[in-house]
Amino acid sequence: MSAGISRELIALRVARELRPGQTVNLGIGLPTLVAQFVEVGSGIVLHGENGLLGYRPAPGSAEDFDPDFINAGGEPIALVPGSCFFDSALSFAIVRGGHLDVAVLGGLQVSERGDLANWCVPERGGGSIGGAMDIATGARRLIVAMEHQTRDGQPRIVRECDYPLTASSCVDLIVTDLAVIEVTGRGLLLTEVAPGVTVSEVIQATGAPLAVSRQVKGMDL
Amino acid sequence: MSAGISRELIALRVARELRPGQTVNLGIGLPTLVAQFVEVGSGIVLHGENGLLGYRPAPGSAEDFDPDFINAGGEPIALVPGSCFFDSALSFAIVRGGHLDVAVLGGLQVSERGDLANWCVPERGGGSIGGAMDIATGARRLIVAMEHQTRDGQPRIVRECDYPLTASSCVDLIVTDLAVIEVTGRGLLLTEVAPGVTVSEVIQATGAPLAVSRQVKGMDL
Amino acid sequence: MTKRFASPDEAIHDVFGGARIMFGGFVAAGSPATLVAALVRRGTQGIVAIANNIGIGDNLDDLCERKQLSRMIASFAIRASSARESRFERLYRAGEVELELVPQGTLAERIRAGGAGIGGFFTPTGIGTVAAEGKETALIDGKLHVLEYPLRADFAFICAHQADEAGNLVYRGTSRNFNALMATAADVVIAEVQEIVPVGAIDPEHVVTPGIFVDRLVLSGERHVSWY
Amino acid sequence: MTKRFASPDEAIHDVFGGARIMFGGFVAAGSPATLVAALVRRGTQGIVAIANNIGIGDNLDDLCERKQLSRMIASFAIRASSARESRFERLYRAGEVELELVPQGTLAERIRAGGAGIGGFFTPTGIGTVAAEGKETALIDGKLHVLEYPLRADFAFICAHQADEAGNLVYRGTSRNFNALMATAADVVIAEVQEIVPVGAIDPEHVVTPGIFVDRLVLSGERHVSWY
Numbered sequence: 102m103s104a105g106i107s108r109e110l111i112a113l114r115v116a117r118e119l120r121p122g123q124t125v126n127l128g129i130g131l132p133t134l135v136a137q138f139v140e141v142g143s144g145i146v147l148h149g150e151n152g153l154l155g156y157r158p159a160p161g162s163a164e165d166f167d168p169d170f171i172n173a174g175g176e177p178i179a180l181v182p183g184s185c186f187f188d189s190a191l192s193f194a195i196v197r198g199g200h201l202d203v204a205v206l207g208g209l210q211v212s213e214r215g216d217l218a219n220w221c222v223p224e225r226g227g228g229s230i231g232g233a234m235d236i237a238t239g240a241r242r243l244i245v246a247m248e249h250q251t252r253d254g255q256p257r258i259v260r261e262c263d264y265p266l267t268a269s270s271c272v273d274l275i276v277t278d279l280a281v282i283e284v285t286g287r288g289l290l291l292t293e294v295a296p297g298v299t300v301s302e303v304i305q306a307t308g309a310p311l312a313v314s315r316q317v318k319g320m321d322l
Numbered sequence: 323m324s325a326g327i328s329r330e331l332i333a334l335r336v337a338r339e340l341r342p343g344q345t346v347n348l349g350i351g352l353p354t355l356v357a358q359f360v361e362v363g364s365g366i367v368l369h370g371e372n373g374l375l376g377y378r379p380a381p382g383s384a385e386d387f388d389p390d391f392i393n394a395g396g397e398p399i400a401l402v403p404g405s406c407f408f409d410s411a412l413s414f415a416i417v418r419g420g421h422l423d424v425a426v427l428g429g430l431q432v433s434e435r436g437d438l439a440n441w442c443v444p445e446r447g448g449g450s451i452g453g454a455m456d457i458a459t460g461a462r463r464l465i466v467a468m469e470h471q472t473r474d475g476q477p478r479i480v481r482e483c484d485y486p487l488t489a490s491s492c493v494d495l496i497v498t499d500l501a502v503i504e505v506t507g508r509g510l511l512l513t514e515v516a517p518g519v520t521v522s523e524v525i526q527a528t529g530a531p532l533a534v535s536r537q538v539k540g541m542d543l
Numbered sequence: 544m545t546k547r548f549a550s551p552d553e554a555i556h557d558v559f560g561g562a563r564i565m566f567g568g569f570v571a572a573g574s575p576a577t578l579v580a581a582l583v584r585r586g587t588q589g590i591v592a593i594a595n596n597i598g599i600g601d602n603l604d605d606l607c608e609r610k611q612l613s614r615m616i617a618s619f620a621i622r623a624s625s626a627r628e629s630r631f632e633r634l635y636r637a638g639e640v641e642l643e644l645v646p647q648g649t650l651a652e653r654i655r656a657g658g659a660g661i662g663g664f665f666t667p668t669g670i671g672t673v674a675a676e677g678k679e680t681a682l683i684d685g686k687l688h689v690l691e692y693p694l695r696a697d698f699a700f701i702c703a704h705q706a707d708e709a710g711n712l713v714y715r716g717t718s719r720n721f722n723a724l725m726a727t728a729a730d731v732v733i734a735e736v737q738e739i740v741p742v743g744a745i746d747p748e749h750v751v752t753p754g755i756f757v758d759r760l761v762l763s764g765e766r767h768v769s770w771y
Numbered sequence: 772m773t774k775r776f777a778s779p780d781e782a783i784h785d786v787f788g789g790a791r792i793m794f795g796g797f798v799a800a801g802s803p804a805t806l807v808a809a810l811v812r813r814g815t816q817g818i819v820a821i822a823n824n825i826g827i828g829d830n831l832d833d834l835c836e837r838k839q840l841s842r843m844i845a846s847f848a849i850r851a852s853s854a855r856e857s858r859f860e861r862l863y864r865a866g867e868v869e870l871e872l873v874p875q876g877t878l879a880e881r882i883r884a885g886g887a888g889i890g891g892f893f894t895p896t897g898i899g900t901v902a903a904e905g906k907e908t909a910l911i912d913g914k915l916h917v918l919e920y921p922l923r924a925d926f927a928f929i930c931a932h933q934a935d936e937a938g939n940l941v942y943r944g945t946s947r948n949f950n951a952l953m954a955t956a957a958d959v960v961i962a963e964v965q966e967i968v969p970v971g972a973i974d975p976e977h978v979v980t981p982g983i984f985v986d987r988l989v990l991s992g993e994r995h996v997s998w999y
Contacts, residue, residue, distance in 0.1 A: 124755045146755055150875065151797040151945050154753050168799035168994070169932075169944035175798035178945075182743030183709040185750035186944060188951035188979075189797070189823075190659075190883045193876030197660030197896065198727060200755060216899075227849025227863055227870060229826075235876030235896045239660060269899040345983045367983055371647060372569040372717045375981050389571035389766070390704075390716035396570035399717075403971030404937040406978035407716060409723035409751075410569070410595070411655045411887075414648030418668060418888030419955060421983060437671075448621025448635055448642060450598075456648030456668045460888055490671040652889070661880070662893035662909070662916035681890070683920070688890035692911070713976070748941070749977055 105249060105278025106295045110322055113138050114293075115205055115246050115276050117321055119145050123202035124195070126150060126236055128219075129174040131246050132205040133158075136172075141181045148201060149173050150232040152192045155184035173232065196232065196239040204240035206233060208247040208275070210262040213309035215272035215284035217245060218264035228265070237268035249277035249306050256308030258282070258289065279303050281320060288312060293320045326470060326499025327516045331543055334359050336426055336467050336497050338542055340366050344423035345416070347371060347457055349440075350395040352467045353426040354379075357393075362402045369422060370394050371453040373413045376405035394453065417453065417460040425461035427454060429468040429496070431483040434530035436493035436505035438466060439485035449486070458489035470498035470527050477529030479503065479510065500524050502541060509533060514541045545708040546760045547739055551581035554733050554761040558587050558698055561613070565654065565694075565725040566594040566603055567701040573718030575702040576602045577735045577764040582611070582700075589613045593654070593696055595647065595721050598622065599629045607631045612640050616694070618647035646674055649691055651724060656693035658727025663692045699729035702763065703752065706736040707743065710757030711750045719751060726756040733759040773936040774988045775967055779809035782961050782989040786815050786926055789841070793882065793922075793953040794822040794831055795929040801946030803930040804830045805963045805992040810839070810928075817841045821882070821924055823875065823949050826850065827857045835859045840868050844922070846875035874902055877919055879952060885921035886955025893918055927957035930991065931980065934964040935971065938985030939978045947979060954984040961987040 106114075112134035119125055119135075121144030127135050136158045139145050148154050151173045159170070161177030172178050195201060210218040217237050221228030237243055250256055258275065275282040280303045281293035292314045294303055304311050327335075333355035340346055340356075342365030348356050357379045360366050369375050372394045380391070382398030393399050416422060431439040438458050442449030458464055471477055479496065496503040501524045502514035513535045515524055525532050548554035555578060558564070564582075568574030579602040582590075590612050596619035597603040606612050607630035620642055621632050634640045645653070646668050656664055665688035669675040675689040682688075701722040704715035712734060714722065726732050734757050776782035783806060786792070792810075796802030807830040810818075818840050824847035825831040834840050835858035848870055849860050862868045873881070874896050884892055893916035897903040907918040929950040932943035940962060942950065954960050962985050 148755075149945065151800065152948050153747075153945050154755060155747075167944070169801070169946045171798060171800050171945055173797075180747055182741075183707060183711060183754060184747040185711055185745075185753050186747055186942070186947060187753065188947040189875070189879035189949050190952055191753075192948075193879050194655070194659035194727060195753075195755070197876055197894065198658045199660060200727070225849065227860065228872060229824075229847040229850055230872050230874050230902065231847050232875040234874035234900060234902060238896045238898070239876075266900045268896075369983075370717065372572065373720050374717050374975075375983060376975075388716070390573070390718045392570060392572050392717055394569075401975055403969075404935060404939060404982060405975040406939055406973075406981050407714070407719060407975055408981065409719040410647070410651035410721050411724055412981075413720075414651050415883070415887035415955060416981075416983070418648055418666065419886045420888060421886075421955070446621065448632065449644060450596075450619040450622055451644050451646050451674065452619050453647040455646035455672060455674060459668045459670070460648075487672045489668075652887075656892070659880075660895065662895065662911035662914070664884070664892040665890035667888065667890065683890035686890070715976070748943070 105298060109134060111246050111276055111278055114281065114320055114322055115244055118244060119203060121145060124148050124200060126201050126204040126240065128206040128233065130207045132207055133172065133174055135205055148195060150192050150196060152187050152189060153184060155181045157181055193235050196235045199239065199241060201240045203242045203244065204236045205244045205246055206237060208245040208257060210257050210259055210264050211245055211272050211275055212262045213260055213288050214270050216262050216269045217267045217272050218262040219267050221265045223264060233267050237271040242273050243271050244274045244276060245272050246276050249279040256306060259308040279306060290314050291317055293318055295320050326519060330355060332467050332497055332499055335502065335541055335543055336465055339465060340424060342366060345369050345421060347422050347425040347461065349427040351428045353428055354393065354395055356426055369416060371413050371417060373408050373410060374405060376402045378402055414456050417456045420460065420462060422461045424463045424465065425457045426465045426467055427458060429466040429478060431485050432466055432479050432493050432496055433483045434481055434509050435491050437483050437490045438488045438493050439483040440488050442486045444485060454488045458492040463494050464492050465495045465497060466493050467497050470500040477527060480529040500527055511535050512538055514539055516541050546710050546757060547708065548759050548761045551577045551735065551761050552584065554759045555581050555585060558582065558585065560587055561589040562587065562698055563591040563696040565696040565699040565729055566592060567720065567722030567725050569595050569717065569720040572716065573702045573714065573720055573722045574602050575700040575735050576766060578700040578733060579603060579605060582606065587611060593694055595619060595650065597631045599627055604629050604631050607634050610634060610639060614641040616643045616645060618645055618650050620644060651721065653691055653694040654721065654724045654728045657695040658724065661693060663690055665690055694728065696729040697731065699725040699732045701725055701732065701734045703734050703736045705738045705740060706734060706760050707740050707745050709742045710754030710760060711745050712752035712757060713745060713749055714751055723752050726752045732757050735761050735763045737763055774938050774985060775936065776987050776989045779805045779963065779989050780812065782987045783809050783813060786810065786813065788815055789817040790926060791819040791924040793924040793927040793957055794820060795950030795953050797823050797945065797948040800944065801930045801942065801948055801950045802830050803928040803963050804994060806928040806961060807831060807833060810834065815839060821922055823847060823878065825859045827855050832857050832859050835862050838862060838867060842869040844871045844873060846873055846878050848872060879949065881919055881922040882949065882952045882956045885923040886952065889921060891918055891920045922956065924957040925959065927953040927960045929953055929960065929962045931962050931964045933966045933968060934962060934988050935968050935973050937970045938982030938988060939973050940980035940985060941973060941977055942979055951980050954980045959986050960984055963989050963991045965991055
């Protein structure tokens with residue numbers, strides 16, 4: 102099995118999906134890396150569910166860390182022209198009210214129907230829903246960015262999620278270290294493979310039926 | 323029948339009910355006059371459902387009228403130290419959420435149970451609910467300030483309202499040109515009469531049973 | 544990438560017959576007079592209007608001159624006592640326009656719900672009155688509540704004091720009222736403002752309506768407001 | 772008439788055992804660290820806490836040192852993957868504290884509803900998940916929604932940047948979050964701030980939380996926040 106692309110390249114591939122004028126929320130973890138590929142002045146507005154619109158990642162350091170200027174993952178951010186702040190009610194009015202054009206979330210499992218599980222590992226119990234359920238339900242377009250398989254080599258793309266769901270039939274696109282897969286009304290469609298990865302390797306690593314696009318190609322990086 | 327007190331004196335009597343620290347909404351018309359008797363620095367905060375807290379009436383004139391600084395009746399207001407502005411959702415969160423200590427509304431009819439009708443004269447049809455239903459329902463204490471009788475000499479305080487209701491069992495105190503009447507769990511209680519008005523004249527002018535307080539006295543003006 | 548339009552007429556160029564339009568403002572405060580005037584010029588018919596008030600002196604009453612409204616959803620429409628009759632009132636009495644009266648707080652909350660993706664909410668306001676007639680109720684915490692549904696529109700015409708080119712808005716005085724809510728609850732949000740400044744010129748702490756809610760900007764014409 | 776208290780300990784002097792307390796903040800932003808430290812000193816037991824998050828490095832986790840919490844209502848509590856375990860997590864796994872996990876937007880909206888007198892609301896969030904289990908649902912506009920109820924508390928501990936003596940508050944950066952909502956939804960609202968200025972010193976256009984919501988003010992102690 103070939104090694105897939107790095108987390109940074111997954112983030113870069115996701116960033117290629119974003120368009121000027123879109124309001125975009127980036128989940129904690131891998132999706133946060135996407136911010137690095139969103140240029141100030143691109144017309145893409147990043148939304149933080151903790152109450153801001155318009156930010157960029159700040160280099161930051163332990164010494165000059167200002168806890169009042171953070172993203173939803175608690176990491177330092179810097180403002181861009183046109184930034185603004187608000188409370189959590191307005192922040193989720195944006196999410197739930199259909200004002201979020203795109204959201205990028207991490208995933209533990211995605212089903213062939215686009216169900217997402219990303220907030221609880223049953224073995225660990227408890228869990229942290231955070232804004233994930235609202236975002237998965239409310240975003241107009243949901244991209245999941247994740248590793249294709251677990252560390253134990255189990256597929257994360259499955260027929261049926263056995264982890265607790267975040268939302269059902271919510272995922273539009275899956276970007277992993279191995280592939281780009283669209284969730285369509287007729288199931289999963291493989292559209293791109295990572296450099297050095299073959300279509301059959303992707304099918305092998307996927308736990309659900311995968312149709313292969315006639316236009317399947319190398320990942321757009 | 324003796325003439326009752328003026329609208330200004332009704333407003334003055336109502337103002338005597340207000341206490342420092344209270345947040346108070348004044349309805350359109352007669353209740354608006356109460357603002358003239360609320361001193362800046364009294365600790366009483368006036369709420370306008372159009373989106374402000376902390377104001378005083380402005381003398382104003384047609385020439386220097388600024389339409390962005392008005393009360394809910396469209397009349398000019400001036401700010402006081404500590405004033406602030408907000409939108410209609412927060413304004414009615416204040417009303418509905420129990421943050422309004424006292425409201426003063428005008429009335430067309432009040433029933434012996436404290437039902438209020440003040441937004442529609444059936445003969446005219448249509449009507450204007452404005453903030454009245456929310457305020458009558460949400461205020462912790464509701465004072466109705468009105469003329470005791472209609473121009474035709476019909477009682478406005480009745481056993482049962484025949485005008486469309488604003489809210490039921492909402493009125494705590496009625497202040498009129500003739501009297502001050504409390505709405506209690508056991509019906510209406512006359513506690514004060516206007517100067518020169520007798521208890522029997524008030525009873526005569528009232529369309530619902532009226533108990534007379536043992537401590538009934540002249541109006542506290 | 545500016546959202547600025549050269550004229551109010553261009554800013555409302557795609558308003559169609561039968562459109563559902565929200566109009567911000569509370570009496571004269573924050574009323575989008577310039578956009579309403581453009582709509583009068585455009586002459587669009589069959590409009591379903593959502594606004595706090597329509598009465599004598601209100602800009603919206605101008606839409607009654609050529610009977611442009613088919614239905615009005617408002618909290619203030621016909622004064623319980625009034626010497627003069629508005630044009631809306633005359634049309635209403637003639638059966639030429641429908642009126643849905645909504646308690647003001649419920650109107651605000653329904654618009655907020657429309658913008659916030661809330662499917663409905665329970666309010667104690669209106670219980671025991673015509674405002675709750677025929678509606679589902681529930682006893683919650685010992686108190687009757689009525690179920691109200693969200694309001695959305697095709698267009699929102701709003702009025703703010705200042706905008707930046709990205710559509711971030713600040714208001715002035717009591718003019719936020721319904722404007723800040725309607726900005727969230729329509730497919731196309733058109734804001735008229737006194738001034739348009741470069742992006743970044745408004746302090747991020749002071750923005751009231753984030754620019755992502757605002758689609759189009761146009762400068763307000765001179766205001767002619769009388770105190771009535 | 773100032774709302775200022777001389778110390779955080781005096782400001783929370785009447786917090787009782789079993790009290791329901793809301794704590795503002797989102798991770799470190801706007802977390803009322805000074806008030807939480809006073810509550811740790813006070814040692815009050817059986818607290819039902821409502822907050823966005825409780826995890827490693829969060830002030831609230833300090834309340835687990837002496838097991839002061841009986842129940843936690845939060846959106847963030849146990850990370851799906853984490854090398855280190857919080858004190859809360861240990862107590863939770865030992866069955867010594869209950870946890871009600873609420874989606875963050877639903878948590879915000881429930882608190883807002885508690886402050887706004889809304890008896891309940893329908894949200895699409897949580898449908899098909901454990902968050903909707905056992906709850907009433909309704910099909911609205913072709914989409915399933917779950918009925919959620921308001922949250923209120925005996926006390927709210929919040930954190931703002933600046934207050935005037937009347938309790939008008941402004942925040943800084945991403946610290947409004949739950950603070951501005953919780954200010955409306957508790958019987959006693961206690962705000963810690965960096966600075967208290969005279970009434971009138973804050974521009975009326977910039978006030979975020981009106982003073983009528985705030986009962987008590989106290990100055991924040993020095994902040995010790997690490998980036999984690």
